Amino acid sequence: MNGPQSYDFDRFRLRTAQHELLRDGQPVALEPKAFALLSQLLEHRGELMGRDALLDMVWGHRFVTPGVLSRSVAQLRKALGDDSEHPRYIQTVHALGYRFIAPVTCSDETSPPAMAQAPIATRSNDRDEIDGDEAVTLSPAAADGVTxxxxxxxxxxxxxxxxxxxxxxxxxxxxxxxxxxxxxxxxxxxxxxxxxxxxxxxxxxxxxxxxxxxxxxxxxxxxxxxxxxxxxxxxxxxxxxxxxxxxxxxxxxxxxxxxxxxxxxxxxxxxxxxARGEEGTRRRPPASLAAYECVLKGNALPWDDPEAAAEAAQLFEQAIALDARYALAHSLLAGMRYGVWYDAPIGCDDALDEGHALALRALELDPNESTCHSLYAQVCHLRREFDLCSLHIRRAVELNPTNQWNAADMGMMLIYLGQADEALAWFQRARDIDPYFSVPWYWREYGLAYLLLHRYDEAVAMFNHLPGRAYRICALKAACHALRGDEELARLHAGRCLATRPGFSIAHFLAKTPFRNPEDAALLAEGMSRAGLPD
The missing domain is CATH 3.40.50.10610 (ABC-type transport auxiliary lipoprotein component)
Structure with a gap:
């Protein structure tokens, strides 16, 4: 390559200077060698690239087996949604090599590559002072100081x-x-x-x-x-x-x-x-190493699996038994409790009340732990305490502005506070901080924000990141397709929702998903009803 290049094909853009692949403007995760391989195929688009040539270009003089190339091609096809039998992008020429076959537009990257920067929440004008003899190259992107x-x-x-x-x-x-x-x-x-x-x-x-x-x-x-x-x-x-x-x-x-x-x-x-208030912002560590290990183990479990979630709850309970002043353990257990509440009958709020008590206790124990504020904000949302929800989710971001979970949580809460347009910026911020941030609820809430803004095609693109058939996801997909006028897909996803959750009702869904703006709830109810979901 003569210099930094940008390659556009179909819905994708590859930027060599930023070392990123975008699909509809969203980062696509690629292993470094797979990215390098795609760059070479795009640079030599239309040409048959021999296997030996590609191995030399991407892996240099290192000894690797030919299977490494095959695996990287398979990774690329998965990332691009390509099919080896009916390729749209990468064609295999048997025993010879590979060819990139889709139309490509190439342009020079005229601006110099900027250092990737996690966004910083806007605060007062106080700055950190830096002394020292060694010059340090700093990013200019921070909103309130050099980083x-x-x-x-x-x-x-x-x-x-x-x-x-x-x-x-x-x-x-x-x-x-x-x-x-x-x-x-x-x-x-x-x-x-x-x-x-x-x-x-x-x-x-x-x-x-x-x-x-x-x-x-x-x-x-x-x-x-x-x-x-x-x-x-x-x-x-x-x-x-x-x-x-x-x-x-x-x-x-x-x-x-x-x-x-x-x-x-x-x-x-x-x-x-x-740094102002250094001691005040330092998290109080748990007194018990065993309690700390329980939290680590519980956090490592997949919470969307019921058995794993139950085990995680037990570990958080054990952590609290070992260290009754462990704020983070209380906060995480609160999340497990209100997770149970989602499936409880309307009016049965015992699990939510317990989650609220745990979240409040976590804040009392450590008011400077951002996760405690974020989870308390989520409990307040479910209790329809919208002002408290807004106060604590913003405090979470203030305490730790480079935490991608806090940014995504902020986006989620803004949806239910009636500010879906602002939520989009926070969802994007989470991915700016962490391009590999891809937990399922993130895409679900991102899609919901677009849905409430009547941007249904973009909502579908977000929902398409979710291959599973959890009933809440299927219900949102059904509503979105119904509102955009695709009755067949709306009925398909409604059927999947009911197959997973036979007792599903729109009333129960909205009772467990409070919206500050009644018009947002009405739009979602309309979409679900059009899709054929029961009232």
């Missing part, structure tokens, strides 16, 4: 027990969370960093892919009642180690070690940081 882009790679589990991986993952996640509290840092998300878990990495290549200058990596080794944590900070641009440290402590001191790691990284990275 240093940094990624924390998954700390390696050196315990020799694969079952302990959740512990090293949890340490990594907590370091990411604590670093994210510093407004002078733009910390890449867990989903972005954890793509490199368990593999040998070229730090400079990772830095290019994540568009950061600094990389944090390390390891965790548990030895009986002791833990050894190693951490190092790497300046990928200079190719040098800035700092490295080893901590060998009793397990009971693990949270003190974690705080020391975060403090040292930050002070090394940006000099003396004058």
């Amino acid at each position: 240093v882009p940094v990624a924390v790679l998954p700390f390696a589990n050196m315990s020799g027990d694969p079952e302990q991986a959740y512990f090293s993952d949890g340490i990594t996640e907590d370091i990411i969370t604590e670093l994210s509290r510093w407004r002078s840092l733009a910390v890449r998300s867990r989903a972005a960093s954890f793509r490199f878990r368990g593999v040998a990495v070229d730090v400079q290549q990772v830095a290019r892919e994540l568009q950061v200058r600094f990389i944090v990596e390390g390891s965790v080794r548990r030895m009986g009642d002791r833990v050894r944590i190693t951490a190092q900070l790497i300046d990928a641009e200079a190719g040098s180690h800035v700092w490295a440290e080893k901590y060998d402590r009793a397990l009971a001191d693990v949270f003190t070690v974690q705080d020391e790691v975060v403090h040292t990284i930050v002070s090394t990275l940006v000099g003396r940081v004058r």
Whole structure:
């Protein structure tokens, strides 16, 4: 390539400078080698590219088997929605190679590649002060101050027990969370960093892919009642180690070690940081390591599976029994309780009341934990306390503005507060922070926002990210297709909803999904009714 290129084909755009593939403006997750392979196929579009040539272009002089190329092609086809038997994009020429066959428009990327930046919520004009002799390249995109882009790679589990991986993952996640509290840092998300878990990495290549200058990596080794944590900070641009440290402590001191790691990284990275209210914004760690492990295990379970959700609830209950002042455990258990309420009969609010009490207790225990505010906001929404919902979801974003979950939660709450147009910006912000953020409820709520704005084609595009047949998703799909005039698809999804949930009714759905704006509820009810769902 002569320079940064942009390739447009069908509904896709590939931008080489930003290292991103977009579908209808939304990022599509691709492994680095699959992205490089697609770039080569697009550059040589229409040409038959031999397998050996592609292996050399993408994998260079490394020894790899031909099967690696086949797997990358399969990944591309999955990402593009292509079919090897009837290809629209990538044609296989048997025993010879591959050809990109779709029409492509190519243009130069005239603007220089910008450092990817997690958006920062607007605040007052106070700024973090940075001292130091070393010049640091900073992103200009922050709304309220300069920021240093940094990624924390998954700390390696050196315990020799694969079952302990959740512990090293949890340490990594907590370091990411604590670093994210510093407004002078733009910390890449867990989903972005954890793509490199368990593999040998070229730090400079990772830095290019994540568009950061600094990389944090390390390891965790548990030895009986002791833990050894190693951490190092790497300046990928200079190719040098800035700092490295080893901590060998009793397990009971693990949270003190974690705080020391975060403090040292930050002070090394940006000099003396004058942060207002540093002590006030630091999360209080649980007193019990066993309670902490229960939360890690519960968080790792798939909550959309009923058995896993029940197990997670038990783990959060156990965490509270071990540490009665563990705010996050109370908050997460609140989420499990109001999840049960969704399927309860109208008027049976015991589970919601219990969730409210737990969420309120979490806030009392730790008013500076953003997750506690976010989950309390969601409980307030379900209780139709809309003003409290708005207050606490905004507080969650203020406390941790680079948390993609907070941004997505904000989008979700704004829908029910009657501000679907503003919700779209927050859903996009969540993906700006984390291009790999793709939990099912995110796409469901994103689609609902478009539906309420009468932008039905865009709503369908969001719902299409959801392959499952959960009754709430099917009901929304049915309503959307009905409102856009596609009766056949509306009836199809209505049937799927009723097959999954025979007792479904529009009244029950709306009772469990409160809208501040009655017109929003009426539109959704109209769509479901047109689709044939029972009142």
